[in-house]
Amino acid sequence: MSTAVVTVNKGVFSGFNLRQKTLLIIGFTSLLLLAIVISSVSFGEESLHTNFGSKNLNPSPEHPFGTDWMGRDMFIRTLEGLGSSILIGAFASTISTILAIVLGLLSSAGKIADSFISWLVDLFLSIPHLLLIILISIGFGGGATGVIIGVALTHWTGLTRVVRAEIKQLKTQEYIHISRNLGKSKWWIATKHILPHLIPQILLGTILMFPHAILHEASATFLGFGLSPHEPAIGIILSESMKYLSAGYWWLAFFPGLSLLIVVLAFDMIGENLGKLMDPKNAHE
Amino acid sequence: MLDNEKIAGFIGKKILRLISLLVIVCFVSFMLIQYSPIDPVRAYIGEMPVSAEHKAKLEEYWGVNTPPQEKFLNWAGDALKGNFGISLIYRIPVTDVIKERFTASLALMAASWLFSGILGFILGIVAGMKKGTWIDKAIKTYCYVLAATPTFWLALILLMVFSVYLGWFPIGLSVPIGVTAENVTFLDWFLRLILPALTLSLLGVAQIALFTREKLIEVLSSDYVLFAKARGEKGLDLVLRHGIRNVALPAITLQFLGFSELFGGTVLVEQVFSYPGIGQAAVAAGLRSDVPLLLGIVIVSACFVFFGNAIADLIYQFVDPRIKQQEASI
Amino acid sequence: MGNMGNKTEINAKGKKETEALLKVEDLSLSFIQYASGLRQTELKVICNLSIEAYRGEILAVVGSSGSGKSLLAHAILGILPSNAKLDVKMEYNGKKLTQEIKEEIRGKEIALIPQATTYLDPLMRISNQVIGCVEEKNEGLMKKVQREVFQRYDLKPDVDRMFPHELSGGMTRRVLVSTAVMSSAKLIIADEPTPGLDEKTLNETLSYFKDMANKGCAVILITHDIEAALKISDKIAIFYAGTVLEVANVEDFKNNGENLRHPYTRALWNALPQNNFQAIKGHQPMQDEVIDGCIFYERCSKKNELCSKGIPQFKSINGGVVRCNNVS
Numbered sequence: 001m002s003t004a005v006v007t008v009n010k011g012v013f014s015g016f017n018l019r020q021k022t023l024l025i026i027g028f029t030s031l032l033l034l035a036i037v038i039s040s041v042s043f044g045e046e047s048l049h050t051n052f053g054s055k056n057l058n059p060s061p062e063h064p065f066g067t068d069w070m071g072r073d074m075f076i077r078t079l080e081g082l083g084s085s086i087l088i089g090a091f092a093s094t095i096s097t098i099l100a101i102v103l104g105l106l107s108s109a110g111k112i113a114d115s116f117i118s119w120l121v122d123l124f125l126s127i128p129h130l131l132l133i134i135l136i137s138i139g140f141g142g143g144a145t146g147v148i149i150g151v152a153l154t155h156w157t158g159l160t161r162v163v164r165a166e167i168k169q170l171k172t173q174e175y176i177h178i179s180r181n182l183g184k185s186k187w188w189i190a191t192k193h194i195l196p197h198l199i200p201q202i203l204l205g206t207i208l209m210f211p212h213a214i215l216h217e218a219s220a221t222f223l224g225f226g227l228s229p230h231e232p233a234i235g236i237i238l239s240e241s242m243k244y245l246s247a248g249y250w251w252l253a254f255f256p257g258l259s260l261l262i263v264v265l266a267f268d269m270i271g272e273n274l275g276k277l278m279d280p281k282n283a284h285e
Numbered sequence: 286m287l288d289n290e291k292i293a294g295f296i297g298k299k300i301l302r303l304i305s306l307l308v309i310v311c312f313v314s315f316m317l318i319q320y321s322p323i324d325p326v327r328a329y330i331g332e333m334p335v336s337a338e339h340k341a342k343l344e345e346y347w348g349v350n351t352p353p354q355e356k357f358l359n360w361a362g363d364a365l366k367g368n369f370g371i372s373l374i375y376r377i378p379v380t381d382v383i384k385e386r387f388t389a390s391l392a393l394m395a396a397s398w399l400f401s402g403i404l405g406f407i408l409g410i411v412a413g414m415k416k417g418t419w420i421d422k423a424i425k426t427y428c429y430v431l432a433a434t435p436t437f438w439l440a441l442i443l444l445m446v447f448s449v450y451l452g453w454f455p456i457g458l459s460v461p462i463g464v465t466a467e468n469v470t471f472l473d474w475f476l477r478l479i480l481p482a483l484t485l486s487l488l489g490v491a492q493i494a495l496f497t498r499e500k501l502i503e504v505l506s507s508d509y510v511l512f513a514k515a516r517g518e519k520g521l522d523l524v525l526r527h528g529i530r531n532v533a534l535p536a537i538t539l540q541f542l543g544f545s546e547l548f549g550g551t552v553l554v555e556q557v558f559s560y561p562g563i564g565q566a567a568v569a570a571g572l573r574s575d576v577p578l579l580l581g582i583v584i585v586s587a588c589f590v591f592f593g594n595a596i597a598d599l600i601y602q603f604v605d606p607r608i609k610q611q612e613a614s615i
Numbered sequence: 616m617g618n619m620g621n622k623t624e625i626n627a628k629g630k631k632e633t634e635a636l637l638k639v640e641d642l643s644l645s646f647i648q649y650a651s652g653l654r655q656t657e658l659k660v661i662c663n664l665s666i667e668a669y670r671g672e673i674l675a676v677v678g679s680s681g682s683g684k685s686l687l688a689h690a691i692l693g694i695l696p697s698n699a700k701l702d703v704k705m706e707y708n709g710k711k712l713t714q715e716i717k718e719e720i721r722g723k724e725i726a727l728i729p730q731a732t733t734y735l736d737p738l739m740r741i742s743n744q745v746i747g748c749v750e751e752k753n754e755g756l757m758k759k760v761q762r763e764v765f766q767r768y769d770l771k772p773d774v775d776r777m778f779p780h781e782l783s784g785g786m787t788r789r790v791l792v793s794t795a796v797m798s799s800a801k802l803i804i805a806d807e808p809t810p811g812l813d814e815k816t817l818n819e820t821l822s823y824f825k826d827m828a829n830k831g832c833a834v835i836l837i838t839h840d841i842e843a844a845l846k847i848s849d850k851i852a853i854f855y856a857g858t859v860l861e862v863a864n865v866e867d868f869k870n871n872g873e874n875l876r877h878p879y880t881r882a883l884w885n886a887l888p889q890n891n892f893q894a895i896k897g898h899q900p901m902q903d904e905v906i907d908g909c910i911f912y913e914r915c916s917k918k919n920e921l922c923s924k925g926i927p928q929f930k931s932i933n934g935g936v937v938r939c940n941n942v943s
Contacts, residue, residue: 019653123313126306128586130549134571135583139317215435219553222437223568238438242557250445257438264433277653417697506696512734515692516794517722518748526748530738605738 022273029266033086036263040083040232043076059251066251069244078256080232082263088148089214089267095152096213097159097206101198104163105190108171117164121157129154133216137225147226151217159205166201170194200278208271211264218260234260292603299595306591307584311361314583318576319353360580369584370577374569379581382566387585390555390562394547396482401489402540408490409497410532414524416502424494431491436550440484440557447480454480481554488550489543496539500532538600544593548586634709635667636833637691637802642703644683644690657700660686661857662910663926665936668802668833673824674862675836675844677883678854679899680807684837685730687854688804691835692727693717707802722747726800730807732787735779742775745794757797764793768823785816792823803827804835809843821847841883850935853880856899856910861937876937879911909940917941 059066065074107117124132132154137146170176170193179189220226221235229236234256241252351359363370369379412424448454454476501524504510510527518526552564559565563582570578644661660683668674678684689695690703693714705712707720721727735744745764746757765774768789774782782790788808795803805824809817825847828834838844844851845868852862860877867874872884882895897914900906908923909915915922919941927938 017653017655018649019655022653123306123309125545126310126587126590127583128545128548128552128590130552131567131583131586134567135314135317135579138571138574138579139321141322211433215433218435219437219549222435222553223556224572234435238435238441242441245441245445245449248449250449253438253441253445257435257441260438261430261434264435265430268429268433508729508731508733509736511689511694512727512729513736513747514694515689515721515727515729516747516798517718519718522748527736527739530736 019277022276026270026273029270033263033266036079036082037086040080043080059255065255066249068240068252074237074251074255077232077237078234078259081234081237081256082259084227084232085214085218085234085260086263088151088217089210091148092152092155092213092217093206093209096155096209097202099153099156100159100163100205101202103156103160104167104198105194107160107164108167108190108194109186114164117160121160124154124157130216130219133220134223134225137220142225144227144231147217147220150220151213154216155209155213159202159209162201162205163198166198167194170197204271204274204278207267207274210267210271214260214264214267292599295599295602299598303588303591303595307587310587311364311580311584312357314580315357315360316353318579319356364584369581372570372578373575374573374578379577382578383563383581383585386561386563386566389560390551390564393478393481393485393555393560393562394551396478397485397489397550398540398543398547400482400486402493402537404486405490405493406497406533406536408494409536410501410524410528412494413498413501413505413528414521416498416505421498425498428491428495431488432495434488436484436488436553437557439488440481440554443480443484444557477558477560481551481558481560484554484557485547485550489547492543492546493536493540497532497536500535501528504528504531534600534605538597541593541597541600545590548589635706636670636708637668637712637835638704638706639667639687639691640665640704640706642687642690642701642705644686644695644702645700646696647698647700659857661690664854664858665929666835666852666859666862668835669849670801670833671828671831672849673828673834673836673847674850674852675838675841675848676852676854676859677838677841677844680839682854682899683857684839684854685806688727688806688835688837691717691804692721692725694721722798722800724800725802725804726795726798728791728795728803728805728808730810732779732782732784734791735787737779739778740775741777741779741782741790744779745790745797747794747797761793761797764796767796768793784811785813788812788816788820792820795827796823800832802833802835804837806837807839808836809838809840817843818846842887853877853883855879858910858938860911860939861935863935867933867935874933876932876935876942877911877939878915878917878941882914909938 063073063075065078067073068077103117103120107114127135133147133150136150136153137143140146140149176189176193179193184192217226218233218235218238221233222239223235224239227233227236229240237256238253241249241256244252360370367380369383371377372379372382375382408424408428412421415421505524505528510523513523513527548564551562552567554560555562555564556568563585566578567582567586569575570582642661642664643659645657645659648656648658650656664687666674666676676684676687686695686699690701691705691712695701707716707724710716717725735741742758742761746754746761749757762772762775765771770786770789770793774786774790779787792808795805803824808820808824812820821843824834824836828849836844836848841851845865848865850862850864851868852859854860861875861880863875863880867876868884872881872890875881875884879895885891885893886895895914900910900913906912908925909918909927912918912922921940927940929936929938930942932942
């Protein structure tokens with residue numbers, strides 16, 4: 001009949017319990033992403049100077065990711081590309097989250113609003129996501145703006161469903177009924193009672209949106225819809241690298257893509273572990 | 286009520302839904318492109334030198350001066366008759382382009398859909414059975430990494446390894462040099478199909494494997510598996526008897542719901558491997574403002590996704606005996 | 616009930632000398648869990664529980680719902696979840712009952728009759744489930760046996776091909792009982808077999824267990840329904856907050872219950888409708904409450920200084936056992 005805090009652990013992280021381990025992973029990956037953004041912003045123009053004397057070099061200690069056909073250092077180009085990917089991801093996720101909150105709350109306003117929101121979600125899901133981004137980006141004039149808007153306007157569907165379901169569940173709670181009987185307005189209930197409960201869910205949803213947004217931006221850019229060739233972007237780097245594949249310059253594609261994979265994985269891990277902290281039901285598995 | 290009658294009702298409802306969906310999708314896409322700052326005439330002309338007279342003719346053909354609503358109605362009227370216009374890039378009717386391209390893409394998608402489904406299901410079952418062991422961890426890691434992998438990057442890597450380095454497959458080029466499209470043999474076509482299909486399959490495995498694993502773990506901790514264990518069933522027999530039976534339907538349903546992502550993956554993979562499918566056509570149409578073709582592809586892709594969802598629904602409502610029973614009792 | 620009681624006495628006397636088929640001594644069970652923020656905790660559900668089951672007898676384990684009685688059954692069968700920590704000395708048929716032996720004999724020597732329809736595979740036809748996993752060459756034979764058993768329990772041939780959700784409550788109960796009858800188990804553990812049954816079906820279900828005991832099986836009946844338990848059992852184990860406070864013979868509940876040993880058992884007796892129908896005040900301690908002394912201390916009317924220090928030892932009194940300091 002006692003509750004005791006027990007530490008049981010094996011393997012690499014011995015000495016840490018699951019809680020510390022989870023927090024450690026979250027901390028470490030966040031730091032990594034922050035470092036990428038900061039370094040990409042702090043690199044100036046001059047660090048990407050063209051130097052035809054050192055073009056198409058294999059990876060070496062001096063140029064860990066090699067150099068391209070203009071002698072630019074691929075490591076710095078990759079970092080800059082990742083930085084802009086993360087920033088675009090952040091922007092798109094923020095917009096999509098705001099849309100999701102507004103639409104989710106709206107869906108609780110009434111039956112008609114609710115079925116309209118569901119219909120809107122179905123509509124957005126009816127066209128393959130990448131095609132939808134392409135369509136929207138064309139609608140907004142293409143280029144970087146077009147793709148960023150396209151990515152930002154298409155990632156809200158999942159979180160909207162979560163918010164909608166969560167509100168439905170909250171509305172059956174006793175204290176909401178009491179507030180309503182006390183004559184509180186819908187707006188008051190929504191902001192004072194419902195929103196605070198949704199915040200953890202929304203935070204998690206936003207973080208889990210990041211990797212999708214980043215991958216979609218990179219894909220659209222790779223296909224040629226997004227950023228223009230002189231702007232730093234992983235999609236651009238990889239689509240350029242295609243021209244040099246048969247020449248055997250493997251590093252042009254390998255490292256930038258791998259770095260993108262690691263960034264996406266880092267966001268996934270943060271989301272996953274935050275989720276575990278919030279809902280520990282299955283943690284012992 | 287007879288099952289056949291119910292299925293007929295179901296299909297009827299679905300068709301109505303599809304029609305209403307298509308009307309909206311067409312309208313929204315059409316307007317999106319209409320109000321785009323991109324000028325279709327400029328896009329069409331491109332680098333060609335044209336006279337002002339010719340340009341005016343083109344503008345008339347494109348209806349630059351007619352109001353968008355009217356243009357939409359014109360287009361929709363033609364579309365209803367099966368005429369989606371002439372593709373600007375390929376200079377043949379849009380329907381012909383789509384027919385040819387979509388067939389090629391279907392082969393690619395079907396191959397990777399089947400392969401990723403089967404492989405993913407098996408991996409998921411193995412991981413779920415061996416939960417917590419190194420096999421489970423290896424499969425889980427593989428899936429997480431794949432889920433984070435950019436499709437086009439994996440395609441590039443496979444292209445580098447198998448085409449450039451090992452030289453097993455042709456690089457890019459949709460048709461071998463000196464061979465006209467009609468003379469492409471089945472073998473040529475098959476060789477071109479392998480790498481794109483492999484890329485899509487490897488990526489498609491992740492979702493279905495993780496889902497199957499979760500579902501199997503859920504089933505294995507259910508009361509009925511507990512009871513089966515209490516009655517002496519164990520190991521592989523237990524998983525085969527109760528696990529697969531209860532996991533298969535949801536997994537197949539999920540695989541059908543994945544048509545949208547499959548299509549997106551195809552677009553990227555076709556681009557890297559220069560596979561002459563609908564994805565490549567969509568990118569070309571988008572980049573070069575081939576409005577009729579782009580609209581046609583949007584419609585076809587919406588139908589494709591809808592078809593997958595409808596089959597998933599059908600399985601859910603008519604194959605699972607539990608649901609069947611609930612319906613009957615209502 | 617009088618009639619049944621007489622028969623019970625004869626049976627109990629006839630087998631009393633023989634050794635217990637199953638002995639469970641000092642069973643403690645806890646779960647490792649994660650709370651919000653991934654703080655790991657250990658939750659004790661069963662503590663120092665001891666029972667014995669004899670051939671030809673029905674032992675009822677009676678306790679309120681949701682107090683972890685089912686886990687006792689799962690512990691005996693070795694089907695606890697992976698985060699469970701079990702500490703116990705168990706003997707089956709005179710031999711130590713290890714996890715390996717549990718896996719070997721469950722379904723053959725020990726059968727579980729589970730409590731609800733969720734224990735049946737929702738996508739498998741009834742006859743396949745009842746027959747279970749058998750070699751192909753035995754399938755025909757088992758099918759015949761299954762049909763006979765179903766016939767006995769008045770389950771019509773069309774039930775064979777039904778799915779679990781198509782069964783009524785009573786039919787489900789009979790199907791679940793059939794699974795145990797199909798096996799040649801010596802020890803039957805029935806987990807809450809009575810809720811939701813009408814008077815007639817209830818008596819019918821209870822009579823199945825009586826039949827099994829009469830054929831020489833040891834039956835452990837886990838239930839919250841003390842009245843049902845009194846109808847057919849030979850011994851009643853009183854389960855309270857994760858442990859057994861008293862094992863009484865069913866005769867002890869007769870007359871004024873003056874032979875009952877533990878204050879809680881007396882209180883339960885008092886709460887029976889045919890007696891005073893008076894419920895005891897207070898509630899069982901929660902699973903995460905820390906209690907040093909007797910688990911019943913808070914609600915006991917006879918507590919003294921000693922009771923708050925240490926768990927009382929088991930004492931044998933009058934053919935029953937009890938954990939109480941104030942009985943002699």
